[in-house]
Amino acid sequence: MDKVPMTAEGYAALEAEIKHLKTVERPRIIKAIAEAREHGDLSENAEYHAAKEQQGMTEARVADLEDKLSRADVIDISKLSGNQVMFGATVTLIDEDTEQKVKYRIVGEIEANVKEGKISIGSPIARALLNKHKGDVVEVSTPGGGKSYEIVKVEFK
Structure with missing residues (x-):
């Protein structure tokens, strides 16, 4: 189990x-x-x-x-802190192609709801972000091709 x-x-x-x-x-x-x-x-x-x-x-x-x-x-996310992306983190990203800011919170599969800015820990973007830090650039494979994001903020709230 x-x-x-x-x-x-x-x-x-x-x-x-x-x-x-x-x-x-x-x-x-x-x-x-x-x-x-x-x-x-x-x-x-x-x-x-x-x-x-x-x-x-x-x-x-x-x-x-x-x-x-x-x-x-x-x-318990309230007990987490730091600048490393992990479960429960709210991550602000900038799309390197469009300069558009996006904000995601990494949650469990059951809670995921992209419209609310919550992505599953098993999603491709969350897997790419895990263990990265503010300032890192991540490459994410998407159905429409690869995307690059810069991590500008990692917070736990």
């Missing part, structure tokens, strides 16, 4: 999602199944089959999230 690295924030988000699925979604689905059963013949009851399918997907999601929480390796 591999440990799943995540921030305390990511752990709390998973706990909240499990709570929502168990306290809101489960009862709603159970009610939908009960209502569909009242319509009679279950073999041709689309509402019943849809509710049962949704119940299966919800239970699978709960099991998956609980598995990830049980294997969680929560890393």
Whole structure:
């Protein structure tokens, strides 16, 4: 069983999602199944089959999230410091071709969301950044070709 690295924030988000699925979604689905059963013949009851399918997907999601929480390796970013890029670091980069600034926080796979500036520790850019320091230039292989970034800031917040 591999440990799943995540921030305390990511752990709390998973706990909240499990709570929502168990306290809101489960009862709603159970009610939908009960209502569909009242319509009679279950073999041709689309509402019943849809509710049962949704119940299966919800239970699978709960099991998956609980598995990830049980294997969680929560890393307290507030205790990290320095100028070396590692898990939990927020890194400011400058694209050497376009001079555009980007900012990424390196998080666990489960928490990754590029729109929020959070990239997975397993992503190509995060792998290229790991163990580098402010001022270093990194080459990242992307589907569109290679990109060069200069690390201008490493912070833990």
